[in-house]
Amino acid sequence: MITADNLPETTRDGKFDLVAYLKAKQQLCEAALEKALPMQYPETIYEAMRYSLLAGGKRLRPILCLATTEMLGGTTDMAMPTACALEMIHTMSLIHDDLPAMDNDDYRRGKLTNHKVYGEDIAILAGDGLLAYAFEYIAAQTQNVPPQQVLQVIAKLGKAVGAAGLVGGQVVDLESEGKSDTSLKTLNYIHRHKTGALLEICVVSGGVLAGGTPEDLQRLSAYAQNIGLAFQIIDDILDITATQEKLGKSIGKDQQAQKVTYPSLWGIEESKKQAEQLIAEACAQLKPFGEKAQPLLALGHFIVSRDR
Amino acid sequence: MITADNLPETTRDGKFDLVAYLKAKQQLCEAALEKALPMQYPETIYEAMRYSLLAGGKRLRPILCLATTEMLGGTTDMAMPTACALEMIHTMSLIHDDLPAMDNDDYRRGKLTNHKVYGEDIAILAGDGLLAYAFEYIAAQTQNVPPQQVLQVIAKLGKAVGAAGLVGGQVVDLESEGKSDTSLKTLNYIHRHKTGALLEICVVSGGVLAGGTPEDLQRLSAYAQNIGLAFQIIDDILDITATQEKLGKSIGKDQQAQKVTYPSLWGIEESKKQAEQLIAEACAQLKPFGEKAQPLLALGHFIVSRDR
Numbered sequence: 001m002i003t004a005d006n007l008p009e010t011t012r013d014g015k016f017d018l019v020a021y022l023k024a025k026q027q028l029c030e031a032a033l034e035k036a037l038p039m040q041y042p043e044t045i046y047e048a049m050r051y052s053l054l055a056g057g058k059r060l061r062p063i064l065c066l067a068t069t070e071m072l073g074g075t076t077d078m079a080m081p082t083a084c085a086l087e088m089i090h091t092m093s094l095i096h097d098d099l100p101a102m103d104n105d106d107y108r109r110g111k112l113t114n115h116k117v118y119g120e121d122i123a124i125l126a127g128d129g130l131l132a133y134a135f136e137y138i139a140a141q142t143q144n145v146p147p148q149q150v151l152q153v154i155a156k157l158g159k160a161v162g163a164a165g166l167v168g169g170q171v172v173d174l175e176s177e178g179k180s181d182t183s184l185k186t187l188n189y190i191h192r193h194k195t196g197a198l199l200e201i202c203v204v205s206g207g208v209l210a211g212g213t214p215e216d217l218q219r220l221s222a223y224a225q226n227i228g229l230a231f232q233i234i235d236d237i238l239d240i241t242a243t244q245e246k247l248g249k250s251i252g253k254d255q256q257a258q259k260v261t262y263p264s265l266w267g268i269e270e271s272k273k274q275a276e277q278l279i280a281e282a283c284a285q286l287k288p289f290g291e292k293a294q295p296l297l298a299l300g301h302f303i304v305s306r307d308r
Numbered sequence: 309m310i311t312a313d314n315l316p317e318t319t320r321d322g323k324f325d326l327v328a329y330l331k332a333k334q335q336l337c338e339a340a341l342e343k344a345l346p347m348q349y350p351e352t353i354y355e356a357m358r359y360s361l362l363a364g365g366k367r368l369r370p371i372l373c374l375a376t377t378e379m380l381g382g383t384t385d386m387a388m389p390t391a392c393a394l395e396m397i398h399t400m401s402l403i404h405d406d407l408p409a410m411d412n413d414d415y416r417r418g419k420l421t422n423h424k425v426y427g428e429d430i431a432i433l434a435g436d437g438l439l440a441y442a443f444e445y446i447a448a449q450t451q452n453v454p455p456q457q458v459l460q461v462i463a464k465l466g467k468a469v470g471a472a473g474l475v476g477g478q479v480v481d482l483e484s485e486g487k488s489d490t491s492l493k494t495l496n497y498i499h500r501h502k503t504g505a506l507l508e509i510c511v512v513s514g515g516v517l518a519g520g521t522p523e524d525l526q527r528l529s530a531y532a533q534n535i536g537l538a539f540q541i542i543d544d545i546l547d548i549t550a551t552q553e554k555l556g557k558s559i560g561k562d563q564q565a566q567k568v569t570y571p572s573l574w575g576i577e578e579s580k581k582q583a584e585q586l587i588a589e590a591c592a593q594l595k596p597f598g599e600k601a602q603p604l605l606a607l608g609h610f611i612v613s614r615d616r
Contacts, residue, residue: 125479129475
């Protein structure tokens with residue numbers, strides 16, 4: 001059985017094996033998430049929360065948190081409650097984003113969206129429940145970390161999710177819908193907040209939990225911001241090029257909604273180039289961490305090359 | 309100017325003056341809430357959050373928190389960030405509860421509901437933003453309290469709001485709609501969670517912040533649970549008897565929705581008697597705190613006598 005201590009993350013020739021690393025970490029996260037949210041009364045709401053939280057996915061966000069804590073000398077156990085909370089919050093943002101009043105999506109990760117199965121009222125409440133539980137879970141379950149650092153994680157996470165972060169990004173995104181004159185500045189704002197803020201706190205929270213210095217945290221922020229923007233550019237490209245089967249969600253929605261995207265501003269080739277440059281800059285930030293940065297470096301390259 | 313230190317809470321003959329106390333505390337809370345959530349970019353979401361958060365109301369929840377901290381020897385300053393967070397969470401629960409997919413209310417506190425002004429999408433996000441900000445605000449702003457106690461407040465608050473608390477109560481409430489055979493047990497579950505859990509954490513968080521003993525916290529829980537249930541019974545009675553003008557919300561909605569209520573199970577007179585008994589039991593819990601319990605005692609009686 002794979003545990004936190006015997007991750008098969010290097011191949012026989014000693015080279016870092018990202019595929020094995022991701023698979024092992026993903027298994028750890030799945031087990032931790034399952035344990036974090038057992039069924040109980042009232043069943044409807046726990047079922048709805050579990051339906052979306054345990055729907056699979058790459059678990060990139062919790063893995064970024066775990067990888068960062070470990071890079072700075074911390075343990076999986078220290079970071080796992082926060083890692084689970086990050087996935088809870090990511091899930092709540094998807095549930096609310098899919099609602100008829102928002103993106104009105106019927107499918108997500110190849111499955112019916114939460115409100116399609118449980119109704120809009122329960123889907124709204126399932127999102128609220130996951131958001132509240134995320135903070136509870138960090139505060140109640142984090143061990144072997146000085147409480148002051150746990151509070152810092154909670155403060156930064158709240159900011160990343162709220163109107164100064166993810167929620168703010170979604171609002172500007174909604175307001176720019178159907179406008180063909182959205183500026184690059186606005187597009188950057190949307191993605192730095194809608195996707196970027198949560199990715200950033202994944203990495204930064206891992207750093208805070210492990211007791212990183214202010215300089216460490218600044219480097220981690222820069223790494224994550226660049227990765228986040230690259231992630232979004234790739235997402236825009238995939239929205240145009242990928243097949244519905246591969247992504248498990250409706251395709252070309254950006255085009256249908258007449259949204260300005262990076263490829264619509266730059267073209268696909270230039271967008272790819274920009275994404276690769278962002279990844280290079282992200283990875284440069286990790287130089288001082290040496291060999292230990294291998295998982296985060298590999299994750300950066302993985303994000304830019306996924307599904308192509 | 310009224311400050312935390314010169315509250316005009318006693319009349320000239322030395323008797324506790326609840327009206328003056330409430331007015332003074334309410335002013336402190338209004339100022340603190342205004343300061344907690346200034347306007348910024350993106351304006352739409354801050355405007356929507358402020359619209360509901362600063363819409364007035366009695367501020368009973370933050371006042372319960374402040375009063376409890378002070379009863380146990382703590383200061384207003386120690387408790388104010390948590391008090392503000394409690395009002396943010398109460399507000400988010402009202403915004404989401406009023407949505408078309410939930411109670412579908414057009415008016416709240418005599419004003420148009422959030423989604424009627426800003427649209428459903430923004431109302432959902434405003435609720436999410438307030439919920440995330442509440443946790444951020446406690447973690448980032450609480451001072452002169454040991455961090456371990458602040459974490460305990462956050463853990464208990466998350467539980468009170470999530471599927472094991474408020475959200476769970478709302479779900480069971482939704483499921484019992486239109487059913488005329490809802491049992492007293494289910495009715496108690498709904499209200500202990502939908503209204504009671506948040507009122508309980510208002511009082512308990514005040515106790516935790518002030519460093520209350522486990523016995524103190526147990527007494528505070530019992531006080532709040534009884535007050536919470538009495539509060540709900542009175543609310544049910546008011547739903548039948550009050551005029552629309554007085555409450556500023558649509559009247560008789562419970563009856564329209566064919567909901568089982570305490571008056572529908574017990575009749576109005578028996579319901580009043582039960583509420584008064586609950587208040588008496590609540591107040592009995594505060595005996596060991598002596599004179600210092602006066603504000604909480606008076607608040608208990610205020611709740612049972614309001615608007616009649």
